[in-house]
Amino acid sequence: MPLAFAHTGHEHTQSWLDALLSWSFDPTFLIPLVVALLYLRGLYGYRREGGTRFPWWRAALPVLGVTIAAVGLLGPIRPLAKLSFTWHMVQHMLLMQVTLPLVMIGNPFIPVVRGLPGGMRRHGFIPAARWRIVRRALGYATRPLVGFAGFQGAIVLWHLPILYNAALRSDGVHYVQHVMFVLGAIFFWWNVITPYPFPSAMGPLLRIAYLFGASLVNSAVSAPITFADKPLYLYGELPGFEGMTMAQDQVLGGALMWVMGGMLYLGVILAVFIVYAIEEERREPVRAVLPQA
Numbered sequence: 001m002p003l004a005f006a007h008t009g010h011e012h013t014q015s016w017l018d019a020l021l022s023w024s025f026d027p028t029f030l031i032p033l034v035v036a037l038l039y040l041r042g043l044y045g046y047r048r049e050g051g052t053r054f055p056w057w058r059a060a061l062p063v064l065g066v067t068i069a070a071v072g073l074l075g076p077i078r079p080l081a082k083l084s085f086t087w088h089m090v091q092h093m094l095l096m097q098v099t100l101p102l103v104m105i106g107n108p109f110i111p112v113v114r115g116l117p118g119g120m121r122r123h124g125f126i127p128a129a130r131w132r133i134v135r136r137a138l139g140y141a142t143r144p145l146v147g148f149a150g151f152q153g154a155i156v157l158w159h160l161p162i163l164y165n166a167a168l169r170s171d172g173v174h175y176v177q178h179v180m181f182v183l184g185a186i187f188f189w190w191n192v193i194t195p196y197p198f199p200s201a202m203g204p205l206l207r208i209a210y211l212f213g214a215s216l217v218n219s220a221v222s223a224p225i226t227f228a229d230k231p232l233y234l235y236g237e238l239p240g241f242e243g244m245t246m247a248q249d250q251v252l253g254g255a256l257m258w259v260m261g262g263m264l265y266l267g268v269i270l271a272v273f274i275v276y277a278i279e280e281e282r283r284e285p286v287r288a289v290l291p292q293a
Contacts, residue, residue: 023075028178032099036066039108042115053196058106065102068094084241085233086253093257095178096151096185097264104189107196144191144201144210151184152217159221161232168234188214192268204276208269215265219258226254 039062043054071077072094080087116125128134140146157163158177167174192207194200202210225232231246241249 024078026073026078028175028182029069029073031182032066032069032103035103035108035112036062038112038115039106040111040115042111042113046111046114054107054111059111062103062106062108065099065106068102069099072099083238084253085231085235085246085250086241086256089253089257092181093260093264096181097261100182100185101189101193101268104186104193104195109195110197141187142190142198142201144206147184147187147191148210148213151188152214154180154184155217155221159225164232165234192272204272207272211265211269211272215262218261218265222254222258222261224254226251226258228254 040059043056043059046054047056072091077087077091077094081091113121113125141150158167158180163177167177190198191202191210228250229247230236231250233250235246235249238246240246244252
């Protein structure tokens with residue numbers, strides 16, 4: 001998704017209303033689309049066999065996540081992201097902090113595996129999953145420190161002007177950016193959500209600390225962008241966006257990343273705490289600790 005002005009110098013005159021009506025294909029979207037189709041196919045077969053662990057309401061979450069990914073990757077946010085740093089931030093936040101958590105809350109692993117064609121599952125997936133190197137690689141990638149460093153490191157690196165601008169100039173580099181964001185986000189959220197049937201590597205209090213650390217990185221990246229006195233990226237070559245200068249657009253985008261990203265992490269911290277409190281109450285009800293009359 002190279003910026004329009006990086007090629008012609010004139011396409012920036014497109015209005016945001018035109019952009020809202022513009023949809024285009026992005027091969028990155030094939031990944032969540034295939035996952036969603038396999039999920040629904042596997043879940044349908046599982047429910048027909050009488051399974052109850054994966055209720056239908058859970059399927060709504062991955063479907064919602066893939067729908068959000070479609071809006072971000074195919075349009076209308078895609079063309080707006082070519083014109084505005086703020087909309088580019090919206091696109092990335094939807095993919096990394098909304099779409100992937102929704103998909104993972106749906107516990108996609110078993111339904112997706114069941115959704116694979118029988119021959120592919122028996123002769124491809126299962127033998128590969130039994131390879132020691134695959135199991136070790138997955139075990140390493142899902143370690144909390146690896147997931148944290150991978151995701152937060154990708155965010156820091158790709159917001160450096162030299163790499164961010166390279167992604168704006170080249171479709172290929174932009175796809176690499178998206179792949180790194182997606183893979184990093186998967187293993188980051190893996191440790192927070194721990195989709196069934198994988199065991200949790202962290203207790204609730206460690207997950208809260210994990211999320212708090214991510215919020216600090218989010219602030220460290222977004223604050224310099226918000227307070228910069230001039231555009232840091234190629235958007236500065238555009239004359240403006242819907243009445244704003246590109247410097248103002250950058251301030252808005254940085255503030256969005258800072259505030260909305262922080263609120264999202266805070267919301268997940270609250271959710272983890274509530275789940276922890278409910279589990280503790282179930283483990284030891286109040287009546288069990290009160291003195292008997």
